[in-house]
Amino acid sequence: GAVVSQHPSRVICKSGTSVKIECRSLDFQATTMFWYRQFPKKSLMLMATSNEGSKATYEQGVEKDKFLINHASLTLSTLTVTSAHPEDSSFYICSAGLAWGYEQYFGPGTRLTVT
Amino acid sequence: QQQVKQSPQSLIVQKGGISIINCAYENTAFDYFPWYQQFPGKGPALLIAIRPDVSEKKEGRFTISFNKSAKQFSLHIMDSQPGDSATYFCAASGGTSYGKLTFGQGTILTVHP
Numbered sequence: 581g582a583v584v585s586q587h588p589s590r591v592i593c594k595s596g597t598s599v600k601i602e603c604r605s606l607d608f609q610a611t612t613m614f615w616y617r618q619f620p621k622k623s624l625m626l627m628a629t630s631n632e633g634s635k636a637t638y639e640q641g642v643e644k645d646k647f648l649i650n651h652a653s654l655t656l657s658t659l660t661v662t663s664a665h666p667e668d669s670s671f672y673i674c675s676a677g678l679a680w681g682y683e684q685y686f687g688p689g690t691r692l693t694v695t
Numbered sequence: 696q697q698q699v700k701q702s703p704q705s706l707i708v709q710k711g712g713i714s715i716i717n718c719a720y721e722n723t724a725f726d727y728f729p730w731y732q733q734f735p736g737k738g739p740a741l742l743i744a745i746r747p748d749v750s751e752k753k754e755g756r757f758t759i760s761f762n763k764s765a766k767q768f769s770l771h772i773m774d775s776q777p778g779d780s781a782t783y784f785c786a787a788s789g790g791t792s793y794g795k796l797t798f799g800q801g802t803i804l805t806v807h808p
Binding site (some may be wrong): 584586612614621622623624626629671673675677682683684685686687688689691 | 727729731736737738739740741744784788789795796798799800801803806
């Protein structure tokens, strides 16, 4: 149980375009989803916390107009990288939290490359 | 206050040996301490977690030791196998950061056959 999927697993886009990444909890309802960014050989950096039906809470230094997060249902959250630039290239990972505990289950990640 | 410091940065162990990774935290409000295993190009997978009401938790070859007074916790991997070679992250959550995980810097474990 507690499976989280992400789509796409890899995406290459041109500079200036927008990219949407989906995060789904497949076998449980996630009241809270989290979006992380990870650079090579580095730890996970929390970008934002997303609660179903409400606006996302962004961490300090994360541009909310650039990284649009929507949590439309208890099983789906999306991250849209708007007007992507090469410096946005990274590994983006989502996680979903169980309503009754601290456990977070991570998706497989999405490798974004902006050319 | 919110940091979790993890060591060592990298670790090389022979097959069958014991791998030990340590973490220290400052925030006494933390009350949930998970360990995650991550393989290259994959998302982290929850390995084992502990709450501060116990000093040790064991699941198979993986054991968490927790020292509340020292604000430290560690992961022990017994009988380490080449398939355990991965990056391991400790994390902590609780208090005002309820639900949000603060991660350690990660340890790259290599188990030689």
